[in-house]
Amino acid sequence: MSFIFHSKVNMLGGKMRALLVLLVCSKVLAIATNDAYPSGYGDDRACGGTGDKLVPLRMEVYGNGRIFDITHRITPETCGGSEVGQIISLSLSMKNGSDYNFSIMKLPVHAGTHVDAPGHVFERYFDAGFDVDTLDLDVLNGPALLVDVPRDKNITAEVMKSLNIPRGVRRVLFRTLNTDRQLMWKKEFDTSYVGFMKDGAQWLVENTDIKLVGIDYLSVAAYADLIPAHLVFLEGREVILVEGLKLDDIQPGIYTVHCLPLRLLGAEGSPIRCILIK
Numbered sequence: 001m002s003f004i005f006h007s008k009v010n011m012l013g014g015k016m017r018a019l020l021v022l023l024v025c026s027k028v029l030a031i032a033t034n035d036a037y038p039s040g041y042g043d044d045r046a047c048g049g050t051g052d053k054l055v056p057l058r059m060e061v062y063g064n065g066r067i068f069d070i071t072h073r074i075t076p077e078t079c080g081g082s083e084v085g086q087i088i089s090l091s092l093s094m095k096n097g098s099d100y101n102f103s104i105m106k107l108p109v110h111a112g113t114h115v116d117a118p119g120h121v122f123e124r125y126f127d128a129g130f131d132v133d134t135l136d137l138d139v140l141n142g143p144a145l146l147v148d149v150p151r152d153k154n155i156t157a158e159v160m161k162s163l164n165i166p167r168g169v170r171r172v173l174f175r176t177l178n179t180d181r182q183l184m185w186k187k188e189f190d191t192s193y194v195g196f197m198k199d200g201a202q203w204l205v206e207n208t209d210i211k212l213v214g215i216d217y218l219s220v221a222a223y224a225d226l227i228p229a230h231l232v233f234l235e236g237r238e239v240i241l242v243e244g245l246k247l248d249d250i251q252p253g254i255y256t257v258h259c260l261p262l263r264l265l266g267a268e269g270s271p272i273r274c275i276l277i278k
């Protein structure tokens with residue numbers, strides 16, 4: 001089976017690329033000055049402003065607690081985003097005499113809340129064009145289960161088994177210790193995050209109907225099994241991985257999830273906007 005040979009090569013190349021991203025990420029972030037995530041995040045949801053002062057409304061929950069935004073805001077501190085320097089820059093500005101403001105965006109496709117396409121870890125899928133434009137919107141939108149996983153382990157086959165997720169459930173968002181530790185809100189990349197071990201991924205693929213796997217840090221795979229677990233999930237090209245979700249302050253249970261990636265032709269990942277509706 002030539003696949004074994006190819007996948008070995010891919011594993012090496014992929015792991016090195018992933019490591020590179022992570023290294024660059026932590027290096028750039030280490031230079032940044034603020035200790036925490038920008039303090040405005042989450043504190044500014046109220047207030048319509050008074051008098052002539054224009055204050056934009058930024059919300060995490062809409063419709064009287066019915067709609068939860070489970071996407072992290074993209075800021076210059078977004079892990080994996082800061083490596084390109086400024087993410088949003090004005091190329092035409094009214095201050096400089098233009099009739100309008102016009103910004104350019106420069107953003108790594110795996111920064112913040114994002115989706116992985118099969119081409120992320122399989123060279124042959126990348127070459128064949130399995131990019132984010134080919135992801136099934138039916139998998140990315142529909143009934144979803146938000147579950148809490150045991151806080152003392154990574155997601156192994158044992159843990160997956162213990163969750164007792166019924167057959168027929170197609171979309172699951174896994175909330176882990178990562179949320180308790182607020183890892184997504186920290187600027188440094190932390191390799192001790194919780195994720196799937198290879199056997200956990202294998203168990204999910206073989207024993208459940210789950211096609212949408214969401215998790216609360218930048219990788220569904222634990223760092224120790226970074227590439228092997230990604231390979232298991234993406235090999236069948238049926239499972240879609242959404243990473244870096246904001247699952248704070250939401251009750252476990254059944255929701256409707258809506259996740260929409262950008263239609264980036266040729267991209268093996270994309271920033272994604274995800275919401276949960278009660």
Ligand SMILES: *[C@@H]1O[C@H](CO)[C@@H](O)[C@H](O)[C@H]1NC(C)=O
Pocket residue numbers: 090091092093095096
């Ligand atoms: C405005 O123009 C100056 C001079 O060309 C340039 O240095 C500056 O970056 C511009 N600022 C913006 C926001 O476009």
Ligand SMILES: *[C@@H]1O[C@H](CO)[C@@H](O)[C@H](O)[C@H]1NC(C)=O
Pocket residue numbers: 090093094095096101
């Ligand atoms: C346009 O951008 C400038 C920065 O160059 C900003 O000060 C100004 O408020 C913006 N104007 C509008 C209409 O958004």
Ligand SMILES: *[C@@H]1O[C@H](CO)[C@@H](O)[C@H](O)[C@H]1NC(C)=O
Pocket residue numbers: 151152153154177191192193194195222223224225
């Ligand atoms: C999960 O695995 C990572 C290595 O990928 C390890 O650093 C971490 O301690 C593990 N977490 C738990 C809760 O076992």
